[in-house]
Amino acid sequence: MHNLEESREEWEKEFVDVQRTITFDQGLRSVQIISKKLSATPAPISDFAHLLMLLVSGGFLVAAFLVFSSNVSHKVILGIAILSAGGYLGVAAFRWPRKHR
Numbered sequence: 376m377h378n379l380e381e382s383r384e385e386w387e388k389e390f391v392d393v394q395r396t397i398t399f400d401q402g403l404r405s406v407q408i409i410s411k412k413l414s415a416t417p418a419p420i421s422d423f424a425h426l427l428m429l430l431v432s433g434g435f436l437v438a439a440f441l442v443f444s445s446n447v448s449h450k451v452i453l454g455i456a457i458l459s460a461g462g463y464l465g466v467a468a469f470r471w472p473r474k475h476r
Contacts, residue, residue, distance in 0.1 A: 425468045425469070426468075428464055428465075428467060428468035429464075429465060429468040429469075431464060432461045432462070432464040432465035432468060433461070433465070434461070435457055435458070435460050435461025435464060436458065436461040436462070436465070438457050438461075439454050439455075439457040439458035439461060440454075442454040442457060
């Protein structure tokens, strides 16, 4: 147990020493690199157009279920058409490539 405490103390001392030797410029550069890597990762919904497509898709899906539960003639065909439009629009909201500036 005593050996583990010594190794932890040594590790903490080395960690503090490394932190003290980093200059402001080195820290700033590493933060810039990290933020650039984080901004390059794609988000599930990248912008407002995708969010709007997703909301419209949800509206189509709700409308399809309302058609299925109503007494409209040809409800199966109409419901499947609206359901497929909502599904395709929802998939497109996530898979549509984002414009790079």
